[in-house]
Amino acid sequence: MVQDKHMDTPTQRAWSWHKQGLDGSLEGSTSAEIFTKAGWARSVGGANPYLTLFSRAGIRRDVADADVAAVRIHELPTARGCTYVLGADDFAWALTLGRAAADASVKILDKLGVDRREIDELAAKTLALLQDAASNGTGALDPKQLRDSLGDAVRSLGEEGKKKGASTTLPTVLGMLQAGGRIRRVPLNGRLDQQRYAYTFWGLEPAPETTEQARATLMERYLGWTGGATLKQTQWFTAFTVAQTKAALAAAQAVEVDGLWLLPADTDERENYTAPREEKIQLLAGTDALFLLRRNAASHFAQDDQDRQLLTQKLALQADLPDHPIVDRGLIIGLWQYDPGNKRIAHWLFNEPTTAVMHRIKEVEAFIRDDLGDFRSFSLDSPSSRQKRIDAINAA
Known part of the structure; x- marks a missing residue:
């Protein structure tokens, strides 16, 4: 453990504030840069992504929505299987971190008696349907349009399926295709705070990073976003096992200071940081x-x-x-x-x-x-x- 002067609580708060770019240091940044430098924005159908951008760089909704439409930023399933809005540079490697949640959904279908071959066949038909829609200009298809077009290929899983959160086989297949970067889920009206979606073909290039490298990248980003976090906090956000956490911390060359894990580049800055005197x-x-x-x-x-x-x-x-x-x-x-x-x-x-x-x-x-x-x-x-x-x- 590296020892430094102990940072008092008000200064620690201001340091976290600074690392989040809430002190004006991210003014002039693009939407994608905000999410890369300050952290991905949790969406859950709420307005947090918009206020995240406005508070750090004064970015208005029309600019954010244009960035969504141009796929400069996008809402994707990643860490812990949760959806966040993130920038284009993070799309491919971040998606690899959400595949475990998609795989878990497939396992639920297996327990409900759905053979993997049936899932793969539905996935192939769904992908082909969305490819055709993209090529002929039909555009994104909502879940009802997909069900109607796929017909009997989508199986109802009855009351038992509903109890396990899988009323039909289609949501699991859509999640699987999305986690693989083959399709995108897009907001019907282009807004991030209204949870009605359709799906479109994507064909994102697979990430060159291994899963281990993606974990290390997330850890490096996370420690940079927070300015330092405890082991327990890193595990809550990443959902990594103890072994995976230790490996990711080592790969990021993180050091422990004052009970927090920090990036090496932040140790000196943190030690010399002084909280601003004026209100912000x-x-x-x-x-x-x-x-x-x-x-x-x-x-x-x-x-x-x-x-x-x-x-x-x-x-x-x-x-x-x-x-x-x-x-x-x-x-x-x-x-x-x-x-x-x-x-x-x-x-x-x-x-x-x-x-x-x-x-x-x-x-x-x-x-x-x-x-x-x-x-x-x-x-x-x-x-x-x-x-x-x-x-x-x-x-x-």
Whole structure:
């Protein structure tokens, strides 16, 4: 273990903030560069990818959507089998990390009595159908169009299948083809925050990296995004085994400092880092990479705010934030939700508001109103489902 001067908690928060590019250091970057330098954006049908880009580089929705349409950025299944929005340079190797989840779905079908030959035949027919659609200009096909065209090749798996999350054989085949880079899942209206999809032929070139090299690359990226993480945190994000984690850390030449694993290039910078004195306010999604990569939202609350709660939940005890945070140099100073009925941000500040805080709230409020129309946390989020939390924030 490398020893250095111990970094106090406020400086550690600001260091993570800096590594995430939330201090303005990523201004002028493209969408793809943001996801490469600050971390992939968790999507789950919510608006986090858009706010990720706006908070770091002021990128508006029309630019992000154009990047999606041009496949400069894309939502793909990767680490832990979860979907993230990432840049084109990462597509091929990142997909290799999501294949285990696709393989697990195939194993479920096997337990339901579906022979591998049947799966492969359906995959071949699906791929041919999407190739034809791409070549004749039909475009992407949604799941209903695929089922109708594939007919009896898609088998219903009955009640037992529904219990295991596989009502038919088609979703597993689509996941398998997507994990192999042979097809893409595209949003029907081109937006990242609306979870209705169609599928199109892709034919992505396979990654030249081995699985071991892809794991090492992810570890290197992850430690760069976080500015340092514990062994447990790296394993949560990557889902690597202990042996795989140790091998990836060694390949990335990571060093342990202050209980965290860091990239060698970050050790000196971290030791000499000084937190900025001036406020730098950001409104982030609860699933922003600043918190989600390490699931350490509790460490971003000041000591005096550790006992604060909203409704029945003590905020610092939540592994994942139930509301969106207002943050200053890595410190959570309040919470917010968007109220579409009143076209405003409902907010709760733990201390007296400053001019900088109120100015940023108005900026993000205008961005959501003008670009997004609403700010959903995930696919099933709706104004009615979050009204109780909006009311509680207003009351607080």
